[in-house]
Amino acid sequence: DRPPRFDRKFVHIGDGDGAPSSVIRVMQWNILAQALGEGLDNFVMCPLEALSWSRRKYLIMEEVLTYRPHIVCMQEVDHYYDTLQPVLAGLGYSSHFCPKPWSPCLGVEGNNGPDGCALFYDESRFELLDSVNIRLSAMRIPTNQVAIVTTLRCRITGKCVCVAVTHLKARSGWEWLRSTQGSDLLWHLQNVVQKQPGAPAADIPLLICGDFNAVPNEEVYRRFATSPFGLDSAYKKLSRDGLTEPEYTTWKIRPTGECCSTLDYIWYTKDTLRVDAVLDMPTEEEIGPNRLPSFSYPSDHLSLVCDFSFKEEEWEGN
Ligand code: NDP
Ligand code: CA
Numbered sequence: 270d271r272p273p274r275f276d277r278k279f280v281h282i283g284d285g286d287g288a289p290s291s292v293i294r295v296m297q298w299n300i301l302a303q304a305l306g307e308g309l310d311n312f313v314m315c316p317l318e319a320l321s322w323s324r325r326k327y328l329i330m331e332e333v334l335t336y337r338p339h340i341v342c343m344q345e346v347d348h349y350y351d352t353l354q355p356v357l358a359g360l361g362y363s364s365h366f367c368p369k370p371w372s373p374c375l376g377v378e379g380n381n382g383p384d385g386c387a388l389f390y391d392e393s394r395f396e397l398l399d400s401v402n403i404r405l406s407a408m409r410i411p412t413n414q415v416a417i418v419t420t421l422r423c424r425i426t427g428k429c430v431c432v433a434v435t436h437l438k439a440r441s442g443w444e445w446l447r448s449t450q451g452s453d454l455l456w457h458l459q460n461v462v463q464k465q466p467g468a469p470a471a472d473i474p475l476l477i478c479g480d481f482n483a484v485p486n487e488e489v490y491r492r493f494a495t496s497p498f499g500l501d502s503a504y505k506k507l508s509r510d511g512l513t514e515p516e517y518t519t520w521k522i523r524p525t526g527e528c529c530s531t532l533d534y535i536w537y538t539k540d541t542l543r544v545d546a547v548l549d550m551p552t553e554e555e556i557g558p559n560r561l562p563s564f565s566y567p568s569d570h571l572s573l574v575c576d577f578s579f580k581e582e583e584w585e586g587n
Contacts, residue, residue, distance in 0.1 A: 272565040274331070275551040279576070282506045282544050291425045292545055292576045293394075296338035297478035297535050299436065299519075299570035300329050301562060302345035302384035308377030312569065314522040314559035326352055328567035333357070336548065336574050339391040340421075342434035342478035344570075347374050347384040354387075362389040367402035367415045369436075386434045388417045395421040398429065403457050405435070407449040414438055416454050418461050420473075428474075428579050430542075431462055435479040437489065444487055451481070451489035455496050474541040474579065475500065480533050480570065485514045493536055503535040503575045507547050515550050520560045521569040527560065535573050541580055548574035 306312065306320045318324065326348070333341060341362070346353060349366045357364060365388050372383030390397075400419040404411050416435035423430065435454055437447045454477075462473045475498055483489045493500050504515050518533040537544065550571060561569045 272557075272563070274335070274565060275555050277548050277551060279546040279574075280507060280549050281546045291423065292578050293340065293423070293430070294336065294338040294574065294576050295340045295342070295432075295476055295478065295535060296333065296336060296572055296574045297342050297434075297480075297533055298332070298572040299344040299480040299533060299568060300346060301325075301568035301570065302347040302372075302374050304347055304374035304377040304380040305345065305384070306562065306569075308380070309373060310521075310569070311523050312521055312562060313524055315562050316564070319562060319564045322348065324564075325562075325567040328565075329353075330356060332567075332572055334360075336572075338574060339394045340432055340476070341387075341389040342432070343387045343389075344434070344436035344480045345384045345568075346387040347372070347381050349385070349387055351381070353389075357389050361392050363392045363397065364389040365400050365402070365417050365419060367417045369413055369415055370404060370411070371413050386415055386417050386436055388419050388432060388434045390419070390421055390432070394424055396424060398422055399461070401457075401461065403454070405437075405450040405453045407446055407453070412438065412446065412450060414450050416457070416479075418457060420461065423579075426579055430474045430476060431458065433458060433475070433477045433479075435477070435481075437479065437482045439482045444483070444489070447481065447483050448488040448492060451492050455492070455498070458498070472541065474538045475536070476538075476542070476577070477536040478534070478573075482532050484530055484532065490534075493534075499539045500536040501539045503537055503544050503577075504547060504573055506544050507549060517550070517571075518573065519570045520556055521562075522560050529560075533570055533573055535575055537575075537577060542577045543580050544575055545578055546576040548572070
């Protein structure tokens, strides 16, 4: 007796004649911290019952199980040890968690511990080479934002991929901090990518998933779009011209008003990875007049799901 799930479809990109045997499916999702959703967010159009953990945990698991990504990157995870880690481990995922040093969840009565970023990968598909938890800095001063950077080796192709998950500082007025945190993450990625023995740095593909809390015309977005890694944002592929971000990745109503914006991204290395498919976004009608979260969807942020494959090595001089 709840409204139906969003019926989202994969949009296939390109001619589709590449060998799709080794597709890597990646999910980026800010799942909404339980303590924040019930405690601080003030989603005034969302009934409290829809925000209960006893309901939300099933919808979160259902979302992961519907798409079965090989790599799942999450923000605002405050039920890692008691729920997400054990349940997803039972489904074959290994994982890493990095709590925020001063999570705002800790100020909410009855909280379940700090929220943070989590990275899950399908153990049958990937072998772990390395994983580091990073506290992002701004001008050498540690901030309250974190990232996980994990290097995995694909068991099918033997190729490596470096995956990062982050959640940058929220709210307007902090654009400079997001930009500095983004630069710090790129600096860490440079070090991680260079450290891999036997592989030239430029050849390790990067996947960077995050709630950047930044719209596409912010400085931190430009920093990623113009970084020396040659990154592109996968969800642009959904647009007609292939150059435009979606209209929204989050849509909510607070007492201060409605907030409909694009803040979440999956960045990938253009030279070494190809986007084969992108999960489309639910329409305004499907999301409904009370927006998110709702009885049909457990977070104010939508999941982003993409299929990637390794590009074939190009001939010398081509
Ligand atoms: P951020 O500004 O990055 O935001 C933290 C969280 O708040 C994010 O998950 C963000 O969600 C959410 N958020 C964004 N906008 C709003 C809004 N308008 N209303 C409610 N929630 C929102 O915080 P920091 O990590 O820098 O932490 C600092 C904050 O945490 C301060 O407000 C501080 O008072 C509080 N804090 C309190 C503690 C306590 O014990 N009382 C302990 C530690 C921190 P999204 O990314 O989805 O936008
Ligand atoms: Ca939030």
